[in-house]
Amino acid sequence: xxxxxxxxxxxxxxxxxxxxxxxxxxxxxxxxxxxxxxxxxxxxxxxxxxxxxxxxxxxxxxxxxxxxxxxxxxxxxxxxxxxxxxxxxxxxxxxxxxxxxxxxxxxxxxxxxxxxxxxxxxxxxxxxxxxxxxxxxxxxxxxxxxxxxxxxxxxxxxxxxxxxxxxxxxxxxxxxxxxxxxxxxxxxxxxxxxxxxxxxxxxxxxxx
Amino acid sequence: xxxxxxxxxxxxxxxxxxxxxxxxxxxxxxxxxxxxxxxxxxxxxxxxxxxxxxxxxxxxxxxxxxxxxxxxxxxxxxxxxxxxxxxxxxxxxxxxxxxxxxxxxxxxxxxxxxxxxxxxxxxxxxxxxxxxxxxxxxxxxxxxxxxxxxxxxxxxxxxxxxxxxxxxxxxxxxxxxxxxxxxxxxxxxxxxxxxxxxxxxxxxxxxxxxxxxxxxxx
Numbered sequence: 001x002x003x004x005x006x007x008x009x010x011x012x013x014x015x016x017x018x019x020x021x022x023x024x025x026x027x028x029x030x031x032x033x034x035x036x037x038x039x040x041x042x043x044x045x046x047x048x049x050x051x052x053x054x055x056x057x058x059x060x061x062x063x064x065x066x067x068x069x070x071x072x073x074x075x076x077x078x079x080x081x082x083x084x085x086x087x088x089x090x091x092x093x094x095x096x097x098x099x100x101x102x103x104x105x106x107x108x109x110x111x112x113x114x115x116x117x118x119x120x121x122x123x124x125x126x127x128x129x130x131x132x133x134x135x136x137x138x139x140x141x142x143x144x145x146x147x148x149x150x151x152x153x154x155x156x157x158x159x160x161x162x163x164x165x166x167x168x169x170x171x172x173x174x175x176x177x178x179x180x181x182x183x184x185x186x187x188x189x190x191x192x193x194x195x196x197x198x199x200x201x202x203x204x205x206x207x208x
Numbered sequence: 209x210x211x212x213x214x215x216x217x218x219x220x221x222x223x224x225x226x227x228x229x230x231x232x233x234x235x236x237x238x239x240x241x242x243x244x245x246x247x248x249x250x251x252x253x254x255x256x257x258x259x260x261x262x263x264x265x266x267x268x269x270x271x272x273x274x275x276x277x278x279x280x281x282x283x284x285x286x287x288x289x290x291x292x293x294x295x296x297x298x299x300x301x302x303x304x305x306x307x308x309x310x311x312x313x314x315x316x317x318x319x320x321x322x323x324x325x326x327x328x329x330x331x332x333x334x335x336x337x338x339x340x341x342x343x344x345x346x347x348x349x350x351x352x353x354x355x356x357x358x359x360x361x362x363x364x365x366x367x368x369x370x371x372x373x374x375x376x377x378x379x380x381x382x383x384x385x386x387x388x389x390x391x392x393x394x395x396x397x398x399x400x401x402x403x404x405x406x407x408x409x410x411x412x413x414x415x416x417x418x419x420x421x422x423x424x425x426x
Contacts, residue, residue, distance in 0.1 A: 057268065057269070061268050061269065064261075064267075064272070065267075065269075065272055066273075068273055069273060155290055155294075155295065156287060156292060157291075158291070159284075159286050159287035160284075160287045162280075163250065163280040163281075163284045163287060166250070166276040166279045166280030166283065167250055167253060167277070167280045169276050170250075170253050170257050170273060170274055170276050173257060173273040174253070174257050174260050174274075177257075177260050177264050178264065181263075181264035182264075183260075183263065205235070
């Protein structure tokens, strides 16, 4: 079980990586960032494990307060590098951001569900699929939106992206706190209540 | 009573965000005001985090990641003034030099207060570091708020339109310092009351934004 995260990562990344040779243009970029999201999740798993060993706190407090910070920070790095080096269009950057979040959720869900096979059920898989997928998607989309100002409004980029990163970490923390408690159904509904209005607003503004 | 106060604070901040988001997140509305609304939203998220933590059995430590909501709120206030407004209203003309110098009084005062509180308060090293990081953005934010209050009025009326917002933002910075003082030296209900006042101040900020939008560019 020790290498379960790595095994799942290889089995997800390998077939998808082959698709990179076939796809072109924006589809390829989105797929690439989906794969990066999976790899970031693998890295975060190891990093959180290492930090948890040295942290002087309970696992519950760690999951609610430290993992949101590390995960949001790690997910933001590939988007920041992409935005800084390649100057993508706003829409491409937002698509890439959401792809990182969704890729992250894919491996996280696979690991959590495979790690508790005796408790897993189809409703739980559906709820986790939608809940975690939307939550990670919303968080990286918010940070990605801040990064769209990286070249046009540099001052706004520095302050705005930091603020959005903080927002993403708090939102992630609220989700984790709810999911770890007896109120986990509210936790699973929270991303739905934010993802749908956010997408509607972005569609209206023709940002997506 | 102390259990209800975070709910009321969350309600006020969420109402401020909902009211502002409905009116200001439209095409051609100035981003300055949209960022102020985001600050209110961020504060609401911070209060929601506290409410959820209490509902789920509380936290083993006094500091939680929810404090980052306050950090984000202050960064949005800074974003609005430094990232958006400052470039429009401050042309570095000779007449505005005095305002720029006097405005340093706010960060010096707030910085000194924060430092004194963090040293005097018995928060513990971990909490003191977290509070120092979370409240650090209020130092530059207060500078830009005071500077934009002191600058000579610009021909397009941007400063006139944002005057009330800058007052409310500066009051919010003051309440953040008061919050730290209340948490460190006063009973828990005092901290909750200061949080309630902060939420009310953000509601006033949103109302001031609505008036400011009408004056913007006139």
